[in-house]
Structure formats: structure tokens, C-alpha cells
Amino acid sequence: MQEIRNYTINFGPQHPAAHGVLRLVLELDGETVMRADPHVGLLHRGTEKLAESKPYNQSIGYMDRLDYVSMMCNEHAYVRAIEQLLGVAVPERAQVIRTLFDEITRILNHLMWLGSNALDLGAMTLFLYAFREREELMDCYEAVSGARMHATYYRPGGVYRDLPAQMPKYRESPWTKGKDLKRVNAWREGSMLDFLDAFTDDFPKRVDEYETLLTDNRIWKQRTVGIGVVSPEQALAWGMTGPMLRGSGIEWDLRRKQPYAAYDKFKFQIPIGKNGDCYDRYLVRVEEMRQSNHIIKQCVAWLRANPGPVMVQNYKVAPPKREEMKNDMEALIHHFKLFTEGYSVPAGEVYAAVEAPKGEFGAYHRRWGEQTVSIEAARTGFCASFGDGRDRDRAHVAGRGCTDRHIRRRVRRDRSLSAGRTDHESHR
């Protein structure tokens, strides 16, 4: 009798569910994945090395690109680390704006996760629904920073500028005119805070809509319940954070455990899962979107009531006003120095972390002597080794292994971390 052997199949990076960032060599027994061998590093860009050779402010934009679906959270960790080294106190209003945008980012990220995960499981409509809401929030990004994704909005010492008093409107186009134009601009008549108010009132209904399509859907449940189970012990041992850890039932959230920005001002709950499977992680993320919405609402109310500065008045770190530069030599010099040479931080070592949507995102800086060189490393939610994927993917049918979006984010982060470490070693 002929021996029946497993066969290997190459999955990605050119695969619709790998999106060009992950390659797996899968060993299949029929349709069951017996082994998954990940090949990582497809998005390695040497960010840490690049950041070492630039003034601090010029590296903020790189942080956006580390995890390009949770942009401002990455910036947040980076600027917090610099602020800690400099010992700069950030104005309260800036802290609340950062909280606001961290939560907007969380919704953006979870919508992307939800939409593309559903798309990978064949539910195409949800993807477009999720992107409809993402569009509104992207407009908020654009309104404050001019960019829809890579905002560079957080700066050491605060944020780039205050929220706009007028939310930008859609212009008339051959497709959007008359009644349609009125409808899309309905929320945009007032300031950005008015827009966010309207959005937060509407968003829970949208989440209900997604849940109608998925939560009790038998097919969705069949494909996610009991899939990719991570026990709490395993999750801790692998160093998981974020929704992956909370999905396994461990209540760990930096926003609560080590409050930063203005999270201690606002009320919110931390959802946790029970079984640690794909379905629980889905539920956790959906509930996190609702909680983020709740936080945004509170931030908007606070920001309405408390006007004030959004940037420190320290010209060694923050640029002076344009008007001052016209008359004041000192201001002009400060501006020139800040944008050509940048600033130096005192010698020392710092690690600052935020609860990014995918888990803990941390920035590590180390600087010694008067040299300009400093060492930086980024850590994100899923730098736990990808090796654990092998255990989890075992005995799940093909088409399943690719459902958990984290895996590929994790791979990317993992690679950038190890690159950072190597640089560190060589400088020693």
C-alpha cells in the first residue's frame, strides 16, 4: 500500500488573506493544517535604525508607519518616552485630546480588524460597513493633521494644534449633490466636537448592525467558536497583551493598570473573554469599540468645557508662534534650531508604553554622554514569538489558520523588535 503523506502548501505573501505581509509554509493533512512555518520580516523597514539618525521630532512619522492601522497610539508611546526623558509636563487639554485620538484610533483599528476578518471568512458586506465608519474617523484625523493615516499629530510637549473650530465639509461632485450632499454634510455643520458628538450618538447603532450580521450567525459561530484557543497561562507565558490576553480572560489593560494621558478622568470598562477562542476575542473587540465610543463622548464633553493650551510653552521643544517670529529674534532662532538641528535629551534610559489597540506598544530610548546617538526600540502587542502559532494552528482546517489577524501583526512587530535589539548590541 502506498504511504499517505502530508503535503506542503505555500500561503502568502501574495495571497488575499495575507495582504502581502506574511508568508506561511503550511503542512496539510487533507484540509487540516498540521504545521505552520512562518516566514516573517516582509515589512521590516529598519525603523529603529532610521530613528537613531534623525532629530526626535522627525521620527514621529515613522512611528505612524510601524502599525499603520493604529497610527496615533504608536506616536503616543514615542512622544511619552521623549517627554519622560526631557521631563516636560504636557498641558491637560493636550492629554485629553490624546486620549480622544487614542480611542478614535482604537475604533479605527478594531473596525479594520472586524472588517477584514469577516472578509477573510467570506462576509464581504461587513468589510464595507466597517470602512464606512472608518471614513468618518479618518476625516477627524485629516481635520487635525492634514493626513488621513500618517498624522504626526502628537508632539513631545502636547499636540500639533488645537481641534478645528469648523469640521471640513464635502464639496459638491457629480456623484454627491443636492440631497446626498446635505446628508453627508449633516454632521459637519459645526466644529469637530459637534461632529464627534453626532458620530458617538450614531456609532452604537452601527455596532449593533455588525453584531446582527455576525454575533448570532451560526456560520460565524461555527467558524470562530473553539478556534485558536489560548489558555490564560499560555497567553501570559507567550507575553501576549491587549485583546488577545483579555480574550483569554485576564483583565490587563494599561489604561487602567498604569493610567497615562487622561484615562484616570474617564469612566470605562474593560471587557474580558471566557474561553480564549477566536469568538471571544471578537466579542472583546466589539465591546472595546463600544467602550471607546463612551470614552470619546466623555472627552468631547470635557474638551467643550475646558479650553486651554495644547502645547508646552517651552521653545526648546515646541515651535514658537508665527507672530512672535516676526518681531522676536529669540523666537526665530528657536524655530530655526528646532527644525534644523532638533533638540537633545539628557542622558538616561526610558521605556514608555501605551495600550495600543493590538496590545502594549512601547518605545524604549537610551542615550548616553553628549553624543547624538541614542538607541530606540519599539515593542508592540504581539512580539511574543510566532512559534506559538504552530501549536495553535494545529488541527484546524485550512482557511481557519488565516482568520486570526493578530498573527501577521505580531510577526511584523516581532521582526522590528529583534532588529532594534541587534542595533543595540552593535552600539555597545
Next chain:
Amino acid sequence: MDQLLSLFNTYTAEFPTLWMTVKILLLPIVPLILAVAFFTVTERWVIGWMQVRRGPVYIGKGFLQPFADVFKLLFKEIIIPSKSNLFLFRLAPMLALIPAFAAWAVVPAGDGMVHSDVNAGLLYLLAMTSMGVYGIILAGWASNSKYAFLGAMRAAAQVISYEIAMGFALVGVLIAAGSLNLSEIVRAQGGNGGIFEWFMWPLFPLFLIYFISGLAETNRAPFDVAEGESEIVAGFHVEYAGSAFALFFLAEYANMILVSFLVPLFFCGGWLSPFPESWGLIGKGGPHWLAVKVAFFAFMFLWFRATFPRYRYDQIMRLGWKVFIPITIVWVMVTGVLVYTGVLVPNS
């Protein structure tokens, strides 16, 4: 005029094969291809509407979009994988397409409006719809690609499983109608009760299972594992390009329209009106009623695609073997009892 007519009659008598070919082209093929073309664009509009986007709007307001697509595909190069089996690789699309078109020979569009009114129409249909899967299996195997092969295996297993449930559902129809002829089956659903005379009521579980099996048989969402664009990329036709791909596409959509015709014919009174015959004009049957029913079921195909996630391959098997087949077997027996006790009276 008379001269022309007699000339025409002479020609058709002299060249019966030629005349047959013209008839085949006129009745099922050209209208079917047009129907497929507009079904694709309707699908994109309907799903676009469900997904808060527009769908095709540019080329002739979208109406000419299918023709643009077809011409693009026809003018593209057919790329043949270097280690594929050339003969089978070229044969497979035709094997998928021919049965999909041939099945239409026995499908009536109205009373007496049928290409060939054979008595074994139902058997012929079953034979033709099962043949289509050979094209898919051969395409997957001949492409010499692992993804295509996975798709072919899935398609084979799926079609075999659902064929059985489908067959049993049709046995119920056969018992209730007492005929294998499709026109007879429709006539058996006529009567003074209008909609209540249709087989969908006494055979309700079979009606549902037949439609769902039809979805599975045509590899449509949520049963599109053989194609599974986000899992095995495009499954069996991943290596096909240009016109070869267009043939698969045509076959798939022709099959969808076929199932949209068969469900009303078997279960919803075909061309009969849902109102009693005694209501005069509105109670009179005709192709327009069939068109309405077909449009409804075709719309269901699109609606399902926009709503459901995809089943996993092993879950499809479980649904087919452990749920559908037992239910159909039981209901075939129930139908038998209904006929035996005289609740249902077959017309012949």
C-alpha cells in the same frame, strides 16, 4: 411571402441539423448569454446597494459593463501553466459549460414553450447538472497547482454530497406530481386554489433543501468553498485567464439562472398564477409569472452572497450528510404517505 415561407420549409426539411442548430441558438443560447450578462451587472448593482456603494455606473450607465468585461476577457491571453495537462486544461472549461447550457433543453418557459418536451426531463436535468462538476474537477487537476487542486477536491466532495439531497428532494416532487416531465410537474400544481396548490406547501422542507442544495451545487456563497477567494484564492480556476476563465464564469451564472428556474418549476407552480384561475386575467398563467418567480430566486442568490460568511469545508459536509439527507429521506416517506392516503393526488 408565401414563396419565402415555402422556401424556408424546404430548407428546414432538407437540412434538419442546420435548422436544429439555428433553433438551439435562438432559444436557449443567445437569450441565456444575454441573461448571464445582465445578471452579472444586476448582481453588482444589488450587492453594491446592500453594501452602501454604487456598483458599475460608468460604461453606458453600467448597462454596457458586462460587454466591456466580456470583450476584455476574450482579448486577453490565455496563460497555460507550463506543467499542466494541456488537453485536459483546455477541455475543462468546455466540459463545465456544455452541460450548463444543455440542461436548458427541457426547461419550459411557459405552457408548451419548451425546446424538447421529453418525458424523462427530470432525469435529464439531474444528469446534466451533475456533469458540470467534471469540468471543475478536471480544471483543478489539470492546472497542476495545489490551490486549484484543493478547490477541485472541495468541489467534488461538495457536489456529490448535495446531489444526493437534491435527488431526494426531487423524488418527493416526482411522487407528488406523478411525472418526470417538467411541464407535467407544473400542470400538476394547477387548480382552483392558486398559490395553495403549489408543491411548496406539502413539500416545504424539500423546497428549502432543494434551493439550498442548488446554492451549494452552483458553488455560490455561503457554499463557495470551491472558489473561496480569501482561502484558496480562486480554487479550481485560479490558473485560468482570458476566455477560458470567461467560460467558467458563464457556466456558473448559467447554472445559477437554471436553479432560479427550477425551484419555481418544481415547487412554486412554474408559470402558473398565484391567484385562483377563476379570478380572470390575474389568475391566468403565463411566462410573466415565471419571470417574477425567477427574478425572486435569482435575487435570493445575491442576497445570500451579501449576507453570510462562508461555511468551512468540513461544516458543509456535515450539513449535507447529517442534516439534509436525513430530512429529505423522511420527507420523501411523508410524501408517499400523503399520496397513499389521498391527501395529495398525482394527476396521472
